[in-house]
Amino acid sequence: MLPVDKILCGDSFDLIKTLPDTSVNLVITSPPYYRQRDYGGGMGNEESLQAYLDNLLTLFGECVRVIKDDGSIVFNLGDKYENSNLLLVPYRFAIQATERYPVTLVNAVTWVKSNPTPRQFKRRLVSSTEPFFHFVKSSQYYYNLDAFMQAPSKTPKSRRGDKIGRGYFELIEKSSLSDAQKKHARQALLEVIQEVQSGKIESFRMKIKGLHSEPFGGQAGGRQLQLDNKGFTIIRIHGNPLKKDVIEAAVESLKQSNHPAIYPVRLVSEFLQLLTRPEDIVLDPFMGSGTTAVACKLLNRHYIGFELNADYCKAAVERVENQSLTTPLLL
C-alpha cells in the first residue's frame, strides 16, 4: 500500500526504498541546495560538490525507479558561489543525471523571481532565476500542454491588437516600400488586427522587406515570394499562445512557517497541470513546508511527502490540513 496523502517524517534516502517500482506519476521537489543552509541534518552540506552531486544522484536514481513509464521528474535546484566563482551546480547535476540514468531532459524551465533577495553587489548582478529540470524516462510521457499556464492574459484581446498594430503601421511608413505596397500592407494589417480582435486567431507577426530578417531554409518559399512581390508577409498564429519555458513568480514566505526555502504553490501547480491527471500520485522527497502537498490538495492529486526535520514535518502536515480548498491557485 502506498502512503498516499501522507507526509512521512524521516530520511528520504531510506523511505523512497519502500516505494515499489513504477508506482508514482510525478516526482517534483526542491532538494537542499549545495552548502546554502543547515536544515538540522540531512543532505546539502557534503564535503565537496561532487559528494553532494553523488548523493543527490543516488536519490534521483530512486526517483527514476519509482516513476511510471509515462511519468516525469522535476528537480528545482539553486546555484552557489565559491570564492566569487559561480559553480553552476544545477547544470552539473542535470548533465550527470542524463549521463548516469536512462532519462531524457525535456526542458530546463526558468523560474524568474519577481522579488529576489535585495543584495547590493559591487562586482556582480543579483541572481534572480532558478531552473526546474523536467526529466522523463520514455517518450510516452503524459503531457497536457493546454493545461499549462492557462491563466487568462491581463490584456484584453482588443487592446493587444491595437498595440501590436500601432507599431507595424509606423514601420510600414518608415519602410522603403512603394506607395502602392504601403497601401496594400496597411489594408492587410487592418484585416489581421480584426481577426485577433474577433478571436479568430490568437496573434500574428508581420515582416516588412528591408526592416525584418528574411526567412531562410525550410521557411523560405511562399513567404519569400510574398516579401519579394508585395514587400511584406503576415504570419498568423492560431490556437494557444506560445507556451514558453519561463515562469515568473514571487518567492513566498508563510506566516505559519519558519521554513527558509519555500517554492511557490503556483509554480508547482503549473507542473502538476502539465504533467499529471486528477487523482495521480505525486512524490516530493524533500517536502519542507508542504508546498507540493498543498498544490496537490488544491488540484485533486494525491501526494506522498518525505521530510527529515521533525519540526518542518509537523508544520507541513498542519499547513496541508488547514489548507482551504477554495483558495485561488494563482497566488
Ligand SMILES: C[S@@+](CC[C@H](N)C(=O)[O-])C[C@H]1O[C@@H](n2cnc3c(N)ncnc32)[C@H](O)[C@@H]1O
Ligand atoms: C529546499 S527545502 C524544500 C522546500 C519545499 N520545496 C517547500 O516549498 O517548502 C529542502 C528540505 O529537505 C529536507 N531534507 C534534507 N535532507 C533530507 C533527507 N535526507 N530526507 C528528507 N528530507 C531532507 C530539509 O529539512 C528541507 O526542509
